[in-house]
Amino acid sequence: MDRNDTPRPALHIDTKRLKQLQKWAAIAPQSDEEDRYLIQELNNQLKDMVIKVLDPNLDAALEAIEPTNYGVDLTSRCAPMREDAVDPWPDPDALLDKAPRVQDGYFVVPVSKHESL
Amino acid sequence: MPDALWRYSATELREMIQSRQVSAVEVCEDLINRIESVEGRSGGLVQQEDEIDTRHIHAFIHPLSLESARKKADSIDEMISRGDDPGILAGIPFAVKDIFCVKDTRTTAASSILENYVSPYHSTVVERILAAGGILLGKTNLDEFVYGSSTESSAFKPVTRNPVDPSRVPGGSSGGSAAAVAAGEAVLSLGSDTAGSIRQPAAFCGVVGLKPTYGRVSRWGLIAMAASLDCVGPLTRNVKDCGLVLQVIAGQDSKDWTSVTEPVPSYPDLLSDAAVHHTLKGLKIGWPTEYFEDPELINPDESADILRAIERAADLYKSLGAEIVPVSLPHTSYAIPAYFVISRVELASDLHRFDGVKYGHRTNQPVDDLYEMYEATRTEGFGVQPKQRVLMGMHVSSAGYADQLYDRALRLRALIRLDFHRAFEKVDLIMAATTPTTAFPLGGIFGDTVQMQNADRLTVPANHAGVPAISLPCGLDSSGLPIGLQLIGPDFREDRLLQVAYAFEKENN
Numbered sequence: 001m002d003r004n005d006t007p008r009p010a011l012h013i014d015t016k017r018l019k020q021l022q023k024w025a026a027i028a029p030q031s032d033e034e035d036r037y038l039i040q041e042l043n044n045q046l047k048d049m050v051i052k053v054l055d056p057n058l059d060a061a062l063e064a065i066e067p068t069n070y071g072v073d074l075t076s077r078c079a080p081m082r083e084d085a086v087d088p089w090p091d092p093d094a095l096l097d098k099a100p101r102v103q104d105g106y107f108v109v110p111v112s113k114h115e116s117l
Numbered sequence: 118m119p120d121a122l123w124r125y126s127a128t129e130l131r132e133m134i135q136s137r138q139v140s141a142v143e144v145c146e147d148l149i150n151r152i153e154s155v156e157g158r159s160g161g162l163v164q165q166e167d168e169i170d171t172r173h174i175h176a177f178i179h180p181l182s183l184e185s186a187r188k189k190a191d192s193i194d195e196m197i198s199r200g201d202d203p204g205i206l207a208g209i210p211f212a213v214k215d216i217f218c219v220k221d222t223r224t225t226a227a228s229s230i231l232e233n234y235v236s237p238y239h240s241t242v243v244e245r246i247l248a249a250g251g252i253l254l255g256k257t258n259l260d261e262f263v264y265g266s267s268t269e270s271s272a273f274k275p276v277t278r279n280p281v282d283p284s285r286v287p288g289g290s291s292g293g294s295a296a297a298v299a300a301g302e303a304v305l306s307l308g309s310d311t312a313g314s315i316r317q318p319a320a321f322c323g324v325v326g327l328k329p330t331y332g333r334v335s336r337w338g339l340i341a342m343a344a345s346l347d348c349v350g351p352l353t354r355n356v357k358d359c360g361l362v363l364q365v366i367a368g369q370d371s372k373d374w375t376s377v378t379e380p381v382p383s384y385p386d387l388l389s390d391a392a393v394h395h396t397l398k399g400l401k402i403g404w405p406t407e408y409f410e411d412p413e414l415i416n417p418d419e420s421a422d423i424l425r426a427i428e429r430a431a432d433l434y435k436s437l438g439a440e441i442v443p444v445s446l447p448h449t450s451y452a453i454p455a456y457f458v459i460s461r462v463e464l465a466s467d468l469h470r471f472d473g474v475k476y477g478h479r480t481n482q483p484v485d486d487l488y489e490m491y492e493a494t495r496t497e498g499f500g501v502q503p504k505q506r507v508l509m510g511m512h513v514s515s516a517g518y519a520d521q522l523y524d525r526a527l528r529l530r531a532l533i534r535l536d537f538h539r540a541f542e543k544v545d546l547i548m549a550a551t552t553p554t555t556a557f558p559l560g561g562i563f564g565d566t567v568q569m570q571n572a573d574r575l576t577v578p579a580n581h582a583g584v585p586a587i588s589l590p591c592g593l594d595s596s597g598l599p600i601g602l603q604l605i606g607p608d609f610r611e612d613r614l615l616q617v618a619y620a621f622e623k624e625n626n
Contacts, residue, residue: 009518021508024515025465026472026491027499038505041566045457045509048567052454053525058532067527070345070375071534071583072331072608077377079369094237100479107474112487 011046011054013039122147123301127209127358128385130304134208137197141208145190145252148210149183152254152302155280160258160273160293162232170275171283176297178215178225178273181255186210189252206365207250212303214294215256216263217349218338219243226340227261227271230471230478230498240338241373242307242349242366249365254303257293261500262468263314263342266572268292269563270502276559281323281599285556288318294352295322305353305362309339311346312456313551313576316588319352320551320601323590325359325618326352328576330609331583332377334363335370343463346456346580356589356619360384363611382612388619396616397437403444403544404431413450414574415553422594423550430591430602431548433624434617444540444547448532452578453570455533458513458526465510468503471495505566533581541607546617550575551588551601579605587614589622 013021018039022029029035089095092105101108122130122144133139157173158164159181196203218224218236225231239247247253258277260270267286268277277292279285280300287296291308295318298306308315310328319326327350334349341347351362364384370376407414409424417424431441473479473494480493499507513522540547553575562568579586584605591602602621606614 009521013512017512018508021511024511025504025507026488026495027504027507028492028496030496034501037501037564038508041505042509042512044565044567045570049454049457049570050513050522052451053458053522053529055451058451058525058529061532062525062528065528065531065535067524068531068534069527070331071530071581072377074332074375074377077332077379078374079371079378081374082371091237095475098234098237098476100473100477109474110484110487110490113485 011051013042013046015039118143123151125304126354127206127304127361128355130209131205131207131361134193135197141190141193141252142187144208145186145210148254148303149186152181155300156302158275159255160227160271160275160277162229162273164274166275171278173275173278174280174283174296174300174302175275175277176257176293176300176302177212177255178227178258178293180223182222182253186252186254193250193252204248204250205361206246208252209250209304210252210254211246212254212257212294212297212306213243214259214291214306214308216259216309216340217243217307218340219253219256222256224256224340225273226263227259227273228498228500228503229272230495232478234477238338241335241370243338245366246307246362257291257297257306259293260290260502262340262464262503263290263309263311264502264506265289266313266317266569267557267563268318269559270500272500278559279322279556281597282556284558285598286321286559286561288321288556290314291352292318295319295324295326298322298324298352298354305351305358308350308352309342310348310350310580311342311460312580313573315350315352316551316576316586316601316603317573319588320599321556323599324352324354325356325587325589326350327359327363327587327611327614328579328585329363329367329611330585332375333379333585333609333611334366335373335376337370337372341467343460344467345463346460348580356615356622357385357388359587360388360615379609384612384615387612387616390623393616393620393623396613397434397439397620400439400617401442401544402431402434402439402617403540403547404441405444405446405449405540405547405549407446407449408549408575411450420550420553423553423555423600426592426600427548427550427602430621433621434548437620437624442544444544446536446540446578448529448536449578451529452533452581453574455526455529455581456577457509457570458522459530461506461510462514462523463510465507465514468507471498530581533578534583537578537582537584537605546607546610546613547605549603549605551603552576555594555596555598555600575603584608585611585614587618589618591621591625
């Protein structure tokens with residue numbers, strides 16, 4: 001892992017970036033006041049907290065260690081994964097009953113507009 | 118019949134019920150009476166707070182399960198009268214944070230996007246407590262999708278108040294669970310802990326809270342916040358009760374691959390006075406200098422009462438034969454920054470499932486296509502705290518950011534884990550404060566997302582490392598607010614944590 005040549009990511013969110021994130025997250029802007037609050041808090045988090053993850057003093061120690069998905073090493077402690085086989089839920093209607101709209105055993109959603117295939 | 122059964126611990130009530138000194142129905146009715154006298158209005162989606170609400174606890178989310186509780190209590194008494202084994206928690210009224218699925222019960226995660234969601238199945242931990250004879254009273258309030266440290270971000274109001282001082286927060290995100298136990302509205306409760314959400318409210322409300330080792334307890338049926346950090350654990354009146362609940366909920370579950378096959382000791386049997394006395398003799402307890410001296414973690418003026426209480430606890434342990442050994446956990450101040458990145462990336466992914474298709478709220482607005490339906494549904498359904506966390510998750514996991522921020526945060530987690538590993542080569546467990554402050558006033562820091570997250574700075578390292586940690590009451594500050602002593606142990610040594618916690622509780626009674 002050679003990170004010395006990799007530029008540090010920009011740690012600032014402006015209105016344009018917020019709109020991009022909202023689009024990705026499928027969360028619409030609601031009011032100028034709420035968007036101002038979001039920009040303020042997200043930037044406070046970046047400059048006061050997230051930036052510390054980029055502390056250059058950590059570089060050597062981070063280079064020398066592998067990332068972990070869990071704190072505890074689970075590999076030797078978990079049961080073997082079950083067979084990859086269909087295990088149908090005993091009452092599918094009970095699950096479909098939770099959906100806002102269903103028809104003939106399917107979830108009903110609005111049309112999805114494909115920009116490309 | 119003894120008065121005020123709500124004051125008794127699960128361990129005491131268990132013996133009283135099984136010896137037929139009291140009935141499960143009498144215990145249940147006493148708890149229901151207690152709820153009626155202190156709860157006030159339980160949380161609802163559109164409730165505005167009135168002046169009278171400021172004098173009540175509001176630990177629960179409406180509706181409570183009181184009729185089914187009465188029926189279950191009746192059936193427990195029948196089992197006992199027949200001579201059947203009713204289970205080790207028979208007749209014990211409990212509450213669960215509304216982040217756990219309970220079959221045929223509304224499960225909201227304190228979010229309006231799940232306002233009307235009724236779970237078709239039980240979470241494993243709830244199923245196990247019910248099978249052991251526990252009596253479910255209701256679901257407790259929390260921060261929306263557990264995103265907070267004060268329970269103020271719940272969509273369900275009135276806000277939960279701290280039973281010790283109702284002008285203060287109960288902590289969070291398991292604030293309702295801690296408040297219910299502290300107020301005598303439940304004998305015990307379940308919470309979840311991703312950055313300290315069991316231990317911090319336990320400390321603020323003056324009860325015991327345990328975050329087990331990652332993998333010790335099944336997460337099946339827990340609505341995920343950050344799946345690599347989430348842990349399920351008990352909040353109880355005392356340490357023995359904590360061991361009793363852990364005994365019931367711990368152990369491998371085929372529905373959760375991350376639940377481990379490690380054997381489960383009989384925790385209650387390990388909490389005899391003789392066993393605890395034996396454990397304390399020659400025990401090496403680590404004193405992590407960063408937790409007491411690093412200015413990024415602790416302000417000696419702000420935390421003076423807390424630091425004195427922890428020092429008194431160390432003196433008590435020394436008097437019982439333990440040795441206090443300084444240790445270093447040098448990356449502790451990076452734990453919150455790493456948590457900011459890892460948790461946001463995971464939760465942004467986890468919250469994609471709430472899209473108005475399979476369950477939960479769907480917008481009633483006219484929409485032209487699927488994306489518009491997603492967007493309108495999520496915008497209406499999520500509160501501002503989930504929104505800001507999802508947006509941060511999208512930001513730090515996007516191209517150009519993920520390689521540096523997310524990858525470095527995962528490596529930082531490994532470094533924090535290594536810190537603990539090295540410390541546990543020298544000591545048997547570690548002691549520290551649970552929180553840098555006692556319970557803060559309602560509204561004191563709500564909305565300041567950095568300060569709120571920072572409230573977890575002494576608890577989140579154990580989540581990164583996956584190790585078990587317990588918080589237990591260790592005195593009061595000058596305002597009469599509870600202080601939490603935190604004990605942190607090596608993987609799967611909940612037995613040792615419980616023993617050492619029990620020794621303190623017994624001597625400090």
